[in-house]
Amino acid sequence: MGEYDNLLFEKENGIGTITINRPQALNALNPATMIELGQLCDEISQDTTVKVVIVTGSGEKAFVAGADISEMQLMSAVEGRNWGKLGQSVLNKLENLPQPVIAAVNGFALGGGCELAMACDIRIVSEKAKFAQPEVSLGIPPGFGGTQRLPRLIGKGRAKELLFTGDIIDAAEAYRVGLANKVVAPGELMSAAKVLAEKIISKAPLAVQLTKSAVNHGLNVDLETGIAYEAEVFGLCFATSDQKEGMTAFVEKRKPDFTGK
Numbered sequence: 001m002g003e004y005d006n007l008l009f010e011k012e013n014g015i016g017t018i019t020i021n022r023p024q025a026l027n028a029l030n031p032a033t034m035i036e037l038g039q040l041c042d043e044i045s046q047d048t049t050v051k052v053v054i055v056t057g058s059g060e061k062a063f064v065a066g067a068d069i070s071e072m073q074l075m076s077a078v079e080g081r082n083w084g085k086l087g088q089s090v091l092n093k094l095e096n097l098p099q100p101v102i103a104a105v106n107g108f109a110l111g112g113g114c115e116l117a118m119a120c121d122i123r124i125v126s127e128k129a130k131f132a133q134p135e136v137s138l139g140i141p142p143g144f145g146g147t148q149r150l151p152r153l154i155g156k157g158r159a160k161e162l163l164f165t166g167d168i169i170d171a172a173e174a175y176r177v178g179l180a181n182k183v184v185a186p187g188e189l190m191s192a193a194k195v196l197a198e199k200i201i202s203k204a205p206l207a208v209q210l211t212k213s214a215v216n217h218g219l220n221v222d223l224e225t226g227i228a229y230e231a232e233v234f235g236l237c238f239a240t241s242d243q244k245e246g247m248t249a250f251v252e253k254r255k256p257d258f259t260g261k
């Protein structure tokens with residue numbers, strides 16, 4: 001894996017952990033960081049030793065406090081559009097990684113930070129986490145997919161209220177509305193994310209990846225098309241060793257030994 005100025009990446013036991021590492025700016029996402037994140041996603045997508053990805057932020061205070069406001073302040077309309085497109089394309093890459101991606105939200109997840117968390121498949125959050133899409137306070141709408149992913153996650157009415165007011169919600173409210181999958185004590189955040197990652201890793205990797213792809217694909221098309229896609233990936237799994245192993249292990253009343261093939 002390449003060296004990055006604004007990210008840390010470590011691999012252990014099939015878990016690849018990405019840490020957004022600009023603690024001096026509460027991990028705010030500037031263009032350099034987003035370009036690096038896109039490059040890292042490209043590398044991870046080709047790395048079969050990474051089975052699950054965890055995304056978190058450096059330090060105690062913030063997951064990501066948004067896009068970097070100081071770097072956006074003087075942007076022209078064209079630069080703003082290009083910046084939005086860069087951020088969107090990188091978060092699309094993250095969302096469409098073959099591996100499941102867990103956000104471990106350790107503090108503020110505001111604006112682009114909330115959008116980064118929403119591009120992950122699952123969000124485990126610390127009791128200290130805070131979420132908002134505060135862009136309207138800065139004179140802009142969300143630009144990294146927030147107007148699209150938030151209503152898909154929590155429903156149109158609740159999403160519009162958060163998007164129109166910029167209100168900050170705490171971890172308990174994020175859990176209540178379905179933005180957070182689980183809330184844990186701050187000291188237990190990374191271990192909780194790893195326990196979940198390990199549980200997913202114990203399953204058949206290709207089945208997990210194809211399940212992710214069916215959910216992602218299905219949410220962007222009509223039900224009939226999504227169901228048809230599901231039938232294709234379902235059938236494809238019968239060409240894998242892991243399908244034979246999973247079903248044989250069940251019949252033989254033993255634990256399966258999946259190989260990812």
Ligand code: CO8
Pocket residue numbers: 024025026028065066067068069070080081083084085087108110111112113134135138142143144
């Ligand atoms: N950008 C740049 N720097 C930031 C950001 C940010 N988003 N957030 C915090 N920082 C910096 C601060 O400027 C400060 O730097 P310094 O020490 O040099 O003064 C340092 O981080 C620490 O922050 P604070 O002193 O403000 O810490 P507090 O504990 O007082 O407050 C908050 C923490 C509440 C998180 C506060 O920092 C804050 O409100 N931050 C901004 C939150 C925000 O509005 N985020 C949304 C940004 S817009 C966005 O994300 C749009 C995404 C899509 C863009 C699409 C473009 C087309």
